[in-house]
Amino acid sequence: xxxANDPKLKSWVEIPxxxxxxxxxxxxxxxxxxxxxxxxxxxxxNKVLDLSVLQREGYFDGLNLPEEVFxxxxxxxxxxxxxxxNRAVRNRISDxxxxxxxxxxxxxxxxxxxxxxxxxxxxxxxxxxxNYTDFYSSEQHAYNVGCMFRDPANxxxxxxxxxxxxxxxxxxxxVVSGTPFHRPKGQTKADDAEMPSFNPCRLLDFELEMxxxxxxxxxxxxxxxxxxxxxxxxxxxxFNDWSARDMQKWEYVPLGPFLAKNFASHISPWIVxxxxxxxxxxxxxxxxxxxxxxxxxxxxxxxxxxxxxAIQPEGQxxxxxxxxxxxxxxxxxxxxxxxxxxNGCNMQVGDxxxxxxxxxxxxxxxxxxxxxxxxxxxxxxxxxxxxxxFIQDHDTVIMRGxxxxxxxxxxxxxxxAKVLPxx
Amino acid sequence: xxxANDPKLKSWVEIPxxxxxxxxxxxxxxxxxxxxxxxxxxxxxNKVLDLSVLQREGYFDGLNLPEEVFxxxxxxxxxxxxxxxNRAVRNRISDxxxxxxxxxxxxxxxxxxxxxxxxxxxxxxxxxxxNYTDFYSSEQHAYNVGCMFRDPANxxxxxxxxxxxxxxxxxxxxVVSGTPFHRPKGQTKADDAEMPSFNPCRLLDFELEMxxxxxxxxxxxxxxxxxxxxxxxxxxxxFNDWSARDMQKWEYVPLGPFLAKNFASHISPWIVxxxxxxxxxxxxxxxxxxxxxxxxxxxxxxxxxxxxxAIQPEGQxxxxxxxxxxxxxxxxxxxxxxxxxxNGCNMQVGDxxxxxxxxxxxxxxxxxxxxxxxxxxxxxxxxxxxxxxFIQDHDTVIMRGxxxxxxxxxxxxxxxAKVLPxx
Numbered sequence: 147x148x149x150a151n152d153p154k155l156k157s158w159v160e161i162p163x164x165x166x167x168x169x170x171x172x173x174x175x176x177x178x179x180x181x182x183x184x185x186x187x188x189x190x191x192n193k194v195l196d197l198s199v200l201q202r203e204g205y206f207d208g209l210n211l212p213e214e215v216f217x218x219x220x221x222x223x224x225x226x227x228x229x230x231x232n233r234a235v236r237n238r239i240s241d242x243x244x245x246x247x248x249x250x251x252x253x254x255x256x257x258x259x260x261x262x263x264x265x266x267x268x269x270x271x272x273x274x275x276x277n278y279t280d281f282y283s284s285e286q287h288a289y290n291v292g293c294m295f296r297d298p299a300n301x302x303x304x305x306x307x308x309x310x311x312x313x314x315x316x317x318x319x320x321v322v323s324g325t326p327f328h329r330p331k332g333q334t335k336a337d338d339a340e341m342p343s344f345n346p347c348r349l350l351d352f353e354l355e356m357x358x359x360x361x362x363x364x365x366x367x368x369x370x371x372x373x374x375x376x377x378x379x380x381x382x383x384x385f386n387d388w389s390a391r392d393m394q395k396w397e398y399v400p401l402g403p404f405l406a407k408n409f410a411s412h413i414s415p416w417i418v419x420x421x422x423x424x425x426x427x428x429x430x431x432x433x434x435x436x437x438x439x440x441x442x443x444x445x446x447x448x449x450x451x452x453x454x455x456a457i458q459p460e461g462q463x464x465x466x467x468x469x470x471x472x473x474x475x476x477x478x479x480x481x482x483x484x485x486x487x488x489n490g491c492n493m494q495v496g497d498x499x500x501x502x503x504x505x506x507x508x509x510x511x512x513x514x515x516x517x518x519x520x521x522x523x524x525x526x527x528x529x530x531x532x533x534x535x536f537i538q539d540h541d542t543v544i545m546r547g548x549x550x551x552x553x554x555x556x557x558x559x560x561x562x563a564k565v566l567p568x569x
Numbered sequence: 570x571x572x573a574n575d576p577k578l579k580s581w582v583e584i585p586x587x588x589x590x591x592x593x594x595x596x597x598x599x600x601x602x603x604x605x606x607x608x609x610x611x612x613x614x615n616k617v618l619d620l621s622v623l624q625r626e627g628y629f630d631g632l633n634l635p636e637e638v639f640x641x642x643x644x645x646x647x648x649x650x651x652x653x654x655n656r657a658v659r660n661r662i663s664d665x666x667x668x669x670x671x672x673x674x675x676x677x678x679x680x681x682x683x684x685x686x687x688x689x690x691x692x693x694x695x696x697x698x699x700n701y702t703d704f705y706s707s708e709q710h711a712y713n714v715g716c717m718f719r720d721p722a723n724x725x726x727x728x729x730x731x732x733x734x735x736x737x738x739x740x741x742x743x744v745v746s747g748t749p750f751h752r753p754k755g756q757t758k759a760d761d762a763e764m765p766s767f768n769p770c771r772l773l774d775f776e777l778e779m780x781x782x783x784x785x786x787x788x789x790x791x792x793x794x795x796x797x798x799x800x801x802x803x804x805x806x807x808f809n810d811w812s813a814r815d816m817q818k819w820e821y822v823p824l825g826p827f828l829a830k831n832f833a834s835h836i837s838p839w840i841v842x843x844x845x846x847x848x849x850x851x852x853x854x855x856x857x858x859x860x861x862x863x864x865x866x867x868x869x870x871x872x873x874x875x876x877x878x879a880i881q882p883e884g885q886x887x888x889x890x891x892x893x894x895x896x897x898x899x900x901x902x903x904x905x906x907x908x909x910x911x912n913g914c915n916m917q918v919g920d921x922x923x924x925x926x927x928x929x930x931x932x933x934x935x936x937x938x939x940x941x942x943x944x945x946x947x948x949x950x951x952x953x954x955x956x957x958x959f960i961q962d963h964d965t966v967i968m969r970g971x972x973x974x975x976x977x978x979x980x981x982x983x984x985x986a987k988v989l990p991x992x
Contacts, residue, residue, distance in 0.1 A: 276699070277739060303822050304758075305820060305822065308756060309765075311820070311823075311824055311827075312824070312827055313737070313827055314738055315737055316914060317740070318699060318789075318915045318916070318917050318920075319913075319915055321789065325789075327789065328790050330912035330913055331913075333731060333861065335727075335728075341731075342731050344861045366741075366748075366750065366832075367751050367832075369754075390912070393912070396728055397728060397732060398823075398824075398825075399726050400726060400825075401734055401821075401826065402737075402821075402823070402824040402826075403824065404734075404735055404736055405911070405912045408737070408912070408914045409789075409790075409912040410789065410913070435764065440767060485828070488755060489753035489754060489755045489813070489828045489831070489832040490742075490751060490833070490992075491741070491742055491828065491831045491832055492741045493741070494741050497741075569913075
């Protein structure tokens with residue numbers, strides 16, 4: 147067992163029982179305040195712990211970290227140090243926060259400098275993202291979309307069960323939770339219209355996804371096997387792959403989604419490490435037909451991770467519209483990475499690889515409004531009155547995710563984004 | 570007229586009459602030698618001129634450049650200074666190289682340090698590429714592909730004449746001319762096979778494209794109009810968008826090309842500026858049906874630029890297999906950029922935007938083997954004997970491009986890549 151994952155660990159920092167940020171989590175992120183520039187941190191309970199202060203004060207001495215590695219504006223350099231070092235740092239932070247360890251706790255000067263309330267800081271993009279790929283790996287989602295746009299008998303494309311279908315997305319427009327954005331404008335064409343028109347997107351949707359972040363380079367021409375893939379995965383974030391359904395329908399043939407996606411994607415600010423998620427791994431579905439040898443894997447690499455999406459219209463309480471789970475994937479992260487590199491494609495540190503919309507088997511577990519309201523035919527009632535087929539202006543969409551087992555909770559916090567009207 | 574474009578200019582540096590690197594060109598690139606690390610340069614005749622030396626020796630004083638901006642390993646910081654500064658530097662280099670100007674010519678010490686034979690240096694990636702998009706903007710190419718895979722009556726998709734179709738590509742695997750790469754492996758499925766198989770790509774193809782590089786950021790949520798777009802375009806390179814046709818056919822439905830493209834793309838090392846190409850701009854085709862207002866533009870923004878592709882099997886002379894021209898585009902760079910940003914998508918400095926395969930109206934002007942050999946039905950004879958339907962192991966594919974007018978030649982040199990056998 148990874149030392150920091152021990153369910154027996156307790157922290158001297160107060161941790162509310164429903165906190166995502168237990169001592170078994172120790173995620174990594176970047177925060178800033180009105181007076182301090184971006185720097186690396188972990189989250190514990192309701193607190194943020196400034197790792198740049200800990201490093202400066204010598205708390206990581208002996209781990210051979212580059213000077214000021216936690217003072218960078220992004221985590222790429224830290225992540226790129228490799229899994230052994232990342233793990234040693236996480237274990238060390240765990241030690242410092244463990245009940246009974248007085249080393250940091252008794253250092254009032256440093257505690258005063260390094261601890262912040264989460265509510266008092268602003269979270270930033272945790273990494274620079276050199277490349278972003280979006281997969282399409284939930285069978286229920288692919289089936290639902292196939293039913294809507296083709297027919298139930300041939301819902302899945304012939305290739306779907308043979309390879310993790312994926313496509314390249316836009317890295318520049320991935321932003322952190324809380325970043326404002328405007329409803330995109332673009333071309334759409336009604337089925338009965340002769341010509342397309344230019345207007346604000348009418349069918350704005352979220353897609354509930356998880357994304358993994360790579361921490362190691364393979365180099366052009368060097369495939370990564372499923373056996374090696376875990377070494378390349380630093381951790382995960384929640385990913386809201388905003389989609390303009392009406393724009394997508396008109397533009398996507400034959401080369402895939404483009405402007406319907408690249409106006410914004412929001413991620414949760416804390417990267418929960420692959421290590422921290424290890425206790426929550428579960429078996430995946432039996433894959434039939436049998437996959438090609440390069441996609442075979444051993445062990446459990448699906449994650450029992452509860453996912454939730456809520457819509458909060460301006461001035462109203464939120465309404466939870468779906469409860470899904472990351473375990474509902476057909477293809478897992480090892481297979482996605484092995485497939486992506488099997489032709490020699492090179493991974494870089496900080497790359498993001500999103501899962502595709504995660505839809506569970508029942509209608510309450512679907513991962514997009516397209517599916518939840520079934521193309522607008524089954525509007526979702528809101529607690530505060532009204533209903534939604536898609537997302538309206540001034541709505542805030544909130545995604546949450548956490549795993550729980552043996553009394554230990556490890557989670558991601560929220561990714562939250564408010565839709566402003568088209569400019 | 571931009572000063573450095575004056576056709577009357579002559580250089581004191583010897584320039585062969587068929588050189589792409591006239592004094593009216595002054596492109597930008599990055600080179601290294603056995604003893605010198607990567608640094609910025611221009612090309613003139615058969616020479617490379619080290620701009621980091623010129624800056625250090627004060628030749629750019631007064632232009633307010635950041636210290637050591639030409640000593641960086643990529644041009645992004647220089648490009649990001651903006652068009653006015655980029656233009657001032659190009660004009661200044663032109664002055665220094667102009668016949669009659671003795672300033673640099675008489676400075677033997679600096680000339681000795683700054684001039685290299687092109688044959689003696691190694692060219693590097695000129696920019697770090699944060700984002701890469703590939704368009705599909707040649708009508709003849711889209712028509713040809715549509716004829717082959719659908720039917721001539723409906724060769725173009727309904728959206729094709731309404732918007733410049735494009736998709737996101739992989740930035741990490743864009744490499745400079747000369748970088749070795751291996752034939753990719755991947756999944757393919759024969760039409761009559763029940764299951765896919767895993768094997769080296771059998772139908773490896775080039776795609777002859779041009780790509781523009783952006784030099785300015787718009788910021789998320791801020792569309793760039795066709796009127797503003799030129800300010801965002803620093804210059805162009807030749808782009809070989811390698812394609813594994815058999816892998817593409819199996820994987821691309823419904824989300825577009827992925828592993829069939831992202832194993833490698835080769836670019837020419839010298840970025841020829843938008844400014845230097847100004848004298849070669851020509852009108853584009855009349856666009857019918859009329860485009861939406863955000864895609865309308867004024868002026869000439871197509872380029873009369875001769876493009877050529879040759880195949881050189883190991884130990885043989887090369888065979889020129891196509892002569893195309895960049896003027897054969899339906900959508901131009903202003904329209905591509907305006908479309909890409911109309912939803913608020915943000916451009917970054919160094920982004921690459923490729924044109925899509927450039928096919929001219931006659932079969933001798935097609936931009937890929939798929940079209941030239943028409944799906945393998947019309948093999949191309951090679952000068953040295955043999956024929957090609959697609960590209961074979963150990964073949965070198967060479968692309969070249971130049972414009973010529975009023976006795977002035979401005980070109981890109983070559984992008985050259987040799988296919989090594991699958992690993």
